[in-house]
Amino acid sequence: MNAWEQLIGNKILMSAVTGWFVAQLLKTIIHTLMTKKFDPERLTGSGGMPSSHSSTVCAMATASGLLYGLDSFAFAVTVIIAIIVMHDAMGVRLETGKQAKLLNEIVETFRTMNGKKLAEEKLKEFVGHTPLQVLMGGLLGILIGFLMA
DSSP states (O other): OOHHHHHHHOHHHHHHHHHHHHHHHHHHHHHHHHHSSOOGGGGTOSSSSSOHHHHHHHHHHHHHHHHHOTTSHHHHHHHHHHHHHHHHHHTHHHHHHHHHHHHHHHHHHHHHHHOOOOOOOOOOOOOSOOHHHHHHHHHHHHHHHHHHO
8 A cells, every 4th residue: 555545544634634624615605605705715714614623623533533442542632632722713813813803903093094004914813713613613523523434
């Protein structure tokens, strides 16, 4: 068996990749329906509904639990990673997005008031996730893990 066959035969890896891909596709569709415009950045960008980070790690954890057992090292490690990633998405990264939005508003106000051209790039505001976005991503990942393992 060559390296490519080994990679695509790895059910845990393929579950995680599929979790990410499906979440990104759904995120793009939902964003397009909500805003009435297609934004290609949503296909790979962070933030939004559902959380692709949560979907990825939950698919990985579910597949490892199903394949190696709930008492396995692989399951323990993937569950801890999933908890850390989802907690971070709702904490630090969500706050970072809020700060970016506020800073963008301040910079725009400064531009408007002073008419000065600033070299600053607009900061990315889609960075973190709400608890609902994380929950939906997690449930999507669990479903994908069950389907692929």
